[in-house]
Amino acid sequence: MMDSDGTLGMIFLSQTVLGVLGNLSLLYYYLFLYFSQSSLRPTDCVLMHLIAANVLTLLCKGVPQTMAGFGWKDFLNDCECKGVFYLHKVGRIMSFSSISFLSVFQAITISPNDSKWAPLKCKAPKYVVACVNLSWILNLFINTVFLTNIRSKQGNKSMTMLKDFGYCSSVNIGEMDAVLHMVYLSFPDVICMWLMLWASGSIVLILHRHKRSMQHMFRSKVSPQFSPHTRATQTILLLMSTFICFYLLSSVCQVCLAIIYNPSWFLVNMSLFIAGCFPTVSPFLLLCRNYQVKTFCFTCVRNRKAP
Template structure:
């Protein structure tokens, strides 16, 4: 393996280790019993599920990569590849679903009070856990046919079936009709996520403009909770969308470029894992800032 290949692998291992640590800390933080004054919020269940899905994605990607780094032979086999890849796809789909759910939930919570939204706001927290469970079931069903096209690694590149070499496995017929359904799901959730987040940013900015004088007289010298939540939303959505479209671009490049080198797969994997590795630190940072200065707008902030 050339020097740049070793460098990419080491960077990926550091990324996975830091991401697993951050998501484990986030999972512990949002499952930690709160004091009687600070009860567990409904949004904590969404954040805990996001941390769990991201941690599973990082581990299912990182463990085969680490084993492959020290062993060059096929260690998974056909059935092992199908299982590992299925876990990766399910955790990735659940991460997309949960990020969309997080944006939609917060958009409903901070929406202006009206007769139409009053009932929805009252019922939404009751169905948070049910909605989280439905996300796992939906992803399990959508991805159930994808492992049919996963096999062990292939040495011959003369196959007429267009696919992607995943280093330790091979994804054949990657642009088949079966793979279109997960793609449509991703596009739908990304569209809903961007729409909900844009609406939420608009509401937060408008609220900040109306209450700018009130916030300027606060004893706490930090920025207002609205601005903190806005920054967190922009970071999460911006990071997810940029990494999602970049990874899709590298995937299409790998599919349509016959002689593409192995660095394309390594870079694509790194980009794919950027969001699950970075997102917990955005949320933890926002949570720490919120606890350092308790605002009156606490229940409508992101975390």
């Protein structure tokens, strides 16, 4: 039992450390751009919100889950359990919201000048940052209902109507109430998923039309004018597809946890691990796809080696 607990602790510790370091490295790059150039692109601002949400998600579940994996039991009280679950939920939804707004902004940005979205091109940079800020406020308010069911395991060991999540527990409110509770909390996810699917479909259609129109220019040996936009769009599509894969897996686990009266310890840990996969992987996807970031990292390494 100790070996399995130690293995779980090492898995969650590795995931948390790797994810936090990756996100902080990307954040350092954007902060360097901000203080050196005194400005950031709207996409960079949204990505900074995504980084903050990723770090919040990893710390609020990775750290206590690591401690529980290494044998620490009942180390959080009621307020701390509520805070950890609440902030993790906010961070998870903000990751979803940030990617949704980022995809919508990119779809508007690369839309043709004769499309119906053309008038929004000039206003989109201001709106996308305001929407992300408003999303933080709404998610902080909406997820307060999530606090009512979370309990600490310190003084509730005698209660039988609790679902064990390792270091904290949740009150079993019944199947009907659980379904209504899940529908209420999933409403922002549904809106963000609809925006993401619409934006991804629009982006793929625009890129397909753009590729067909640029074929003649390639034959004429004329370099494409929108290759940076195309590369950025492909990066956002890769980010969206990665998020959707992990989100669907996480949603299946969340539904099972909400419906099953006494979920197994394997299902609980699997749900927590999958929930931390995207915050861990996403900064490395951005680091690998961003040519400017790789150039910046190479320059930093070269300057360190210089006498």
